[in-house]
Amino acid sequence: MMVRMTGAEAIIECLRREGVDVIFGLPGGVLLPLYDAIYSSDLRHILVRHEQAAAHAADGYARATGRVGVCLATSGPGATNLVTGIATAYMDSVPIVAMTGQVNTNLIGKDAFQEADITGITMPITKHNYLIKNSKDIPRVFREAFYIARTGRPGPVLIDLPRDITVDELEFDYPEVNLPGYNPSTKVHQLQIRRAAEALMAAERPVIYAGGGVRYANAHEELFQLATRLNAPVTTTLMGMGCFPTEHPLSLGMLGMHGTKYANLAVQEADVLLAVGARFDDRVTGKIASFAPKARIIHIDVDPAEIGKNVRVDIPVVGDAKNALAELLKHVQQKPWTEWNEKILMWKREYPLRYVRDENVIKPQFVIEKICELCPDAIIVTEVGQNQMWAAQFFKHKDPRNFITSGGLGTMGYGFPAAIGAKIGRPECEVIDIAGDGSFQMNIQELATAVVNDIPVKIAILNNGVLGMVRQWQTLFFGRRYSHTTLGDVPDFVKVAEAYGALGLRATKPSEVEDVLKEGLASDRPTVMDFVVHRDEKVSPMVPAGASLSEILELDS
Amino acid sequence: MKHTIAVIVENKPGVLTRISGLFSRRGFNIDSLSVGATDNPAYSRMTISVEGDDVVLEQVVKQLSKLINVIRVSRLDPDESVERELAIIKVSANKDTRSEIMQIVSVFRARIIDVSPRSLIIEVTGDEKKVDALQQMLRQFGIKEMARTGKVSMVRGSKVVQTGP
Structure with missing residues (x-):
C-alpha cells in the first residue's frame, strides 16, 4: 500500500x-x-x-x-x-x-x-x-x-x-534501481587472471603495490594470502596504509615521494609489479617515464578508466580487488623465499625510516611513535602536510580502516571533522587526529560540535608554528626564502580548547610527551594536545616533484 | 588523428553539460559534436569527433562510459562508416557571378534554397571533405554567412549501435 x-x-x-x-x-x-x-x-x-x-x-x-x-x-x-x-x-x-x-x-x-x-x-x-x-x-x-x-x-x-x-x-513507493547506463564491473576476466598468475609465478623480483581499492573492497585478507604465498614484498600507497601490516617482513611501507627508500628501490628493480586498487598518482610514480622501468605491470582496478590512464599496462584486470585477488589465489602456488627477499631485508636494514632524536626539543616523529605505543589500535586521522606524512611513516599500521587521510585532494582542515565522523561511526574506538597547527586552524570551530555533542576525539597537534611542508620545500628548493609560511605562536591552543569547553594539554619537552598523551587518552572529553615541536624538522626521505623514484634524498633536520 | 564516436545518452536535462564538461576537464579536444533524437524518445544520439592518439581515444571512451546517463559508447571506424554533414552557406552573388556559382553548386550536387539580388543560400550535404571543398570554391565570391551541423556517422552494413539499453 x-x-x-x-x-x-x-x-x-x-x-x-x-x-x-x-x-x-x-x-x-x-x-x-x-x-x-x-x-x-x-x-x-x-x-x-x-x-x-x-x-x-x-x-x-x-x-x-x-x-x-x-x-x-x-x-x-x-x-x-x-x-x-x-x-x-x-x-x-x-x-x-x-x-x-x-x-x-x-x-x-x-x-x-x-x-x-x-x-x-x-x-x-x-x-x-x-x-x-x-x-x-x-x-x-x-x-x-x-x-x-x-x-x-x-x-x-x-x-x-x-x-x-x-x-x-x-x-x-521505493522502486528498484533501474540504471541502464550504470553497470559496475565486479566479475573478473578469467583469461586475464591466468595471464597475471603466470607472470607472478614466473617473476623473480615481484612487488605488490596496493592502494585504497584494497581497503574499499575489504580485500586485505586476500592481499595478505597472495603476498605470503608468493613471498612478494608489498608496498602501499597513502590510501592503502593498513591494508598490509607495516611490521610484516614482506612490508615495504609506503612508496612514492615520501615513501621508504626500500619501497622505491624495490619498485625500480621489480620485474613484475602488481598494482591493486591504485591509480599511479604522480606522488607515487614520480617521473612517469622512469617508473618501474624493468617491470611488466599488472593492474587490477574496479574502474576501467584507471587502467592505462597514467602508465602503460601489460596485463589489465578490470574488477573488484577482492574478487580479483581471490581468483588469482586459485592460480598461484607457494613460492620460496629468495635472494630478492634477502636483498629487500638488506635495504630495510640499510635505509630504515629514521630521525635524529633530541633530548631538549620534541621531535614530531617521536610523538607519533609514542601514540602508536600507547594506543596501537586507535583510528588515526590526519590533517595534510608533514603531520600526515609522519603519521603514515611512523605509526605501525595494521588495520585497513584505521588510517583516514585526505590523499588525492590533500585537504588541510580535513582531519578534525573527519575524526568526529569516524568517532560517531565507531564510538568504541579511540580516534586521534594527528594535526598540524596550520591545518587544525582551518576547522578549529568544530571544537564546539565535539563538545556540545560529547564526541571525545583527541587532537594531537604537532605545533611547529609554520606551514611545515611548504616551508620544507622553501628550504630545499627556494633558497630558504620563507614567503608567508610562518604562522607564529598564536593561538594558544590550550586556551582555545578551554574556551570551547574541551580539555587542553601541552608538552614543550620530550620528557612531557608521554604524560600528556596518557592524560589525553584517558580523558573522556574532546581533548587538544599541543606538542610544541621543532619548526625545521623535515619529512624524509623525499623524491623531489618530477624526479625519478631512484633519486631519493635523505634529509636531516 | 581524428576519431568518430557515437554516444547513446539518456534524454535528460544536463546530459550535454556533463559530456562537454568531461571533455574540458580531462583536456580532450572536440572537433565537432552533433546531437539529435533517436527513434526512442528516451534516448538521444551524439556523434562526437575527437582529435588525439589511440591512448586519448581510449580514455575518452572509458571516461564517457563512466557517466551514469551514458548508455553506450561506440568507436566508428572511418573506413567502415558513412559520414554526413550538412551546411548552409550564404554567398554574395550578382548577375555576373550567379551562373558561375550555380555551375559549381551543380558539380557538388548541392542545392540553392534562397535567391536574392545580392546573395544566394546554398545547401550542401556530404562528408567533411566535400563540404570543405565547396566552401573553398565559394570563398572567391564572398561567403557572408555559414552554418555547419557537425557530422553524423553510421557503420555500413547490418551492424548497428543499439539505441536502447
Whole structure:
C-alpha cells in the first residue's frame, strides 16, 4: 500500500530505508520544512559549525565504517561550503550522499536569494548528481544515489532539493534501481587472471603495490594470502596504509615521494609489479617515464578508466580487488623465499625510516611513535602536510580502516571533522587526529560540535608554528626564502580548547610527551594536545616533484 | 588523428553539460559534436569527433562510459562508416557571378534554397571533405554567412549501435 506524505517526510523515509543512522548538517531558510521533519524523526543529526565540516564528517564516517556517509547543507553558501568536502571524497573514492537545499523550482535561474547552481558546480567532483524537480521523484533518486555512491568505484553523489518539493505531497513507493547506463564491473576476466598468475609465478623480483581499492573492497585478507604465498614484498600507497601490516617482513611501507627508500628501490628493480586498487598518482610514480622501468605491470582496478590512464599496462584486470585477488589465489602456488627477499631485508636494514632524536626539543616523529605505543589500535586521522606524512611513516599500521587521510585532494582542515565522523561511526574506538597547527586552524570551530555533542576525539597537534611542508620545500628548493609560511605562536591552543569547553594539554619537552598523551587518552572529553615541536624538522626521505623514484634524498633536520 | 564516436545518452536535462564538461576537464579536444533524437524518445544520439592518439581515444571512451546517463559508447571506424554533414552557406552573388556559382553548386550536387539580388543560400550535404571543398570554391565570391551541423556517422552494413539499453 502506498502512503501519502510530504517530500520532507519521504526524504526521512528514504534515509531510514538506506540504513542511515546519522547525518551531519547545518540548517537554513530553504531547508526549514526538511529540518521540521527531522525534528519529529528519530534520525540522529549532528549540528556542525561550518558546512565543510559536515562533508568531511560524513566522509570520515564512511571511511571508518564502510557505510555511506550523509551530509546536509542549505542552498547557496551552505551548498558551496560543501564543495571542498565533496571534492575530497571524490578524489579518494569515498561513498557519501550530500543533500543540499535549493530555492523553489519556479525561482531557479532567477538569481534568487541564496541560489547557487550546485549541480553545475559539483558536476566534475561527484560520481553523479541530481536536481529533483518533482516530489514524486524523491524515492527513486535517493535509492539510485545511495546505490551509485556505494557500488563499483565508490564516490560522492549530490542531491539538490528545491524547497517546494520538500513541501509537496507524494505517494511513497521505493522502486528498484533501474540504471541502464550504470553497470559496475565486479566479475573478473578469467583469461586475464591466468595471464597475471603466470607472470607472478614466473617473476623473480615481484612487488605488490596496493592502494585504497584494497581497503574499499575489504580485500586485505586476500592481499595478505597472495603476498605470503608468493613471498612478494608489498608496498602501499597513502590510501592503502593498513591494508598490509607495516611490521610484516614482506612490508615495504609506503612508496612514492615520501615513501621508504626500500619501497622505491624495490619498485625500480621489480620485474613484475602488481598494482591493486591504485591509480599511479604522480606522488607515487614520480617521473612517469622512469617508473618501474624493468617491470611488466599488472593492474587490477574496479574502474576501467584507471587502467592505462597514467602508465602503460601489460596485463589489465578490470574488477573488484577482492574478487580479483581471490581468483588469482586459485592460480598461484607457494613460492620460496629468495635472494630478492634477502636483498629487500638488506635495504630495510640499510635505509630504515629514521630521525635524529633530541633530548631538549620534541621531535614530531617521536610523538607519533609514542601514540602508536600507547594506543596501537586507535583510528588515526590526519590533517595534510608533514603531520600526515609522519603519521603514515611512523605509526605501525595494521588495520585497513584505521588510517583516514585526505590523499588525492590533500585537504588541510580535513582531519578534525573527519575524526568526529569516524568517532560517531565507531564510538568504541579511540580516534586521534594527528594535526598540524596550520591545518587544525582551518576547522578549529568544530571544537564546539565535539563538545556540545560529547564526541571525545583527541587532537594531537604537532605545533611547529609554520606551514611545515611548504616551508620544507622553501628550504630545499627556494633558497630558504620563507614567503608567508610562518604562522607564529598564536593561538594558544590550550586556551582555545578551554574556551570551547574541551580539555587542553601541552608538552614543550620530550620528557612531557608521554604524560600528556596518557592524560589525553584517558580523558573522556574532546581533548587538544599541543606538542610544541621543532619548526625545521623535515619529512624524509623525499623524491623531489618530477624526479625519478631512484633519486631519493635523505634529509636531516 | 581524428576519431568518430557515437554516444547513446539518456534524454535528460544536463546530459550535454556533463559530456562537454568531461571533455574540458580531462583536456580532450572536440572537433565537432552533433546531437539529435533517436527513434526512442528516451534516448538521444551524439556523434562526437575527437582529435588525439589511440591512448586519448581510449580514455575518452572509458571516461564517457563512466557517466551514469551514458548508455553506450561506440568507436566508428572511418573506413567502415558513412559520414554526413550538412551546411548552409550564404554567398554574395550578382548577375555576373550567379551562373558561375550555380555551375559549381551543380558539380557538388548541392542545392540553392534562397535567391536574392545580392546573395544566394546554398545547401550542401556530404562528408567533411566535400563540404570543405565547396566552401573553398565559394570563398572567391564572398561567403557572408555559414552554418555547419557537425557530422553524423553510421557503420555500413547490418551492424548497428543499439539505441536502447
